[in-house]
Amino acid sequence: MSLTPSTMLPLGTAAPDFRLPDTNGDGKTVALADLKGAPALLVVFMCNHCPYVKHIRQGLAQLARDYRPKGVAIVGISSNDVANYPADSPAKMKAEAKSAGYTFPYLYDETQAVAKAYHAACTPDIYLFDRQQKLVYRGQFDDSRPGNSIPVTGKDLRAALDAVLAGRPVSPNQKASIGCNIKWKPGSEPGYS
Numbered sequence: 001m002s003l004t005p006s007t008m009l010p011l012g013t014a015a016p017d018f019r020l021p022d023t024n025g026d027g028k029t030v031a032l033a034d035l036k037g038a039p040a041l042l043v044v045f046m047c048n049h050c051p052y053v054k055h056i057r058q059g060l061a062q063l064a065r066d067y068r069p070k071g072v073a074i075v076g077i078s079s080n081d082v083a084n085y086p087a088d089s090p091a092k093m094k095a096e097a098k099s100a101g102y103t104f105p106y107l108y109d110e111t112q113a114v115a116k117a118y119h120a121a122c123t124p125d126i127y128l129f130d131r132q133q134k135l136v137y138r139g140q141f142d143d144s145r146p147g148n149s150i151p152v153t154g155k156d157l158r159a160a161l162d163a164v165l166a167g168r169p170v171s172p173n174q175k176a177s178i179g180c181n182i183k184w185k186p187g188s189e190p191g192y193s
Contacts, residue, residue: 004122004181007192008138011172015041015133016117020077020107023090024097030075030105032133038073040164041133042157045115045125045182047078048096049087052179053123056141059152060124061101067161074104079115080123080183088183115182116190122179128160128170136164139174 019031035041044060046053053060064074076097080088090108097106109115118127128137137160144150156175163170184190 003178005176005178006125006138007119007121008174008176009119009127009135011135011138013135015043015127015129015135016114018077018107018109018114018117020109020114021090022105023093023108024076024102024104024106030107035073035075036133037131038071039131040067040072040161041129042067042072042074042161043118043127043129044074044076045079045118045120045123045127046076047080047085047088047123047180047183048092049085050123050180051146055144055146056124056152056154057100059141059154061103063154063158063161064102064104068103070165072161072165076102076104076106077109077114077120078106079109079112079120081112081185082110083185085183112182112185112188119190119192120182121192122177122181124177124179125182126157126177128157128164130164136160136170137174138177140177143175145178 082089144152
């Protein structure tokens with residue numbers, strides 16, 4: 001397992017466009033344009049098999065149950081190479097979403113173009129955008145990691161969400177998310193750092 005930190009995309013970056021199939025539903029596509037007007041947009045690059053995503057899985061499902069009723073648009077995106085990581089296939093994504101209780105679209109980025117557009121590097125890699133779809137938070141869910149005995153609360157992300165919903169600025173003091181590297185298709189690894 002390779003520990004990889006988020007690239008910490010610059011705050012203020014406009015949300016890169018996407019149109020991806022939703023594995024957590026009827027297979028319809030979800031596009032960035034479909035999410036306009038939400039008071040906040042949360043984009044989480046994640047996958048099924050990463051121990052760091054598994055570690056926050058119940059906390060992420062609860063966060064969605066808490067914030068979607070407040071109008072927050074939430075999408076999970078898996079960009080992993082399923083040829084080499086079949087546990088992350090769309091069929092397995094659908095099963096994982098049901099098992100985890102994810103109430104948000106779980107999108108499949110087969111070409112990995114969306115992950116590259118967001119400069120996503122790890123799972124989980126978390127991006128929060130405001131009503132104008134400008135980046136206001138990119139960082140960790142909370143300080144909990146597999147094996148460190150800190151409870152999973154989502155406190156860092158919840159504080160950012162609460163600030164956006166209250167119309168307050170999000171603290172620029174943000175800790176990078178860390179997790180497994182995105183499983184790039186052979187020869188397609190991005191050059192960003």
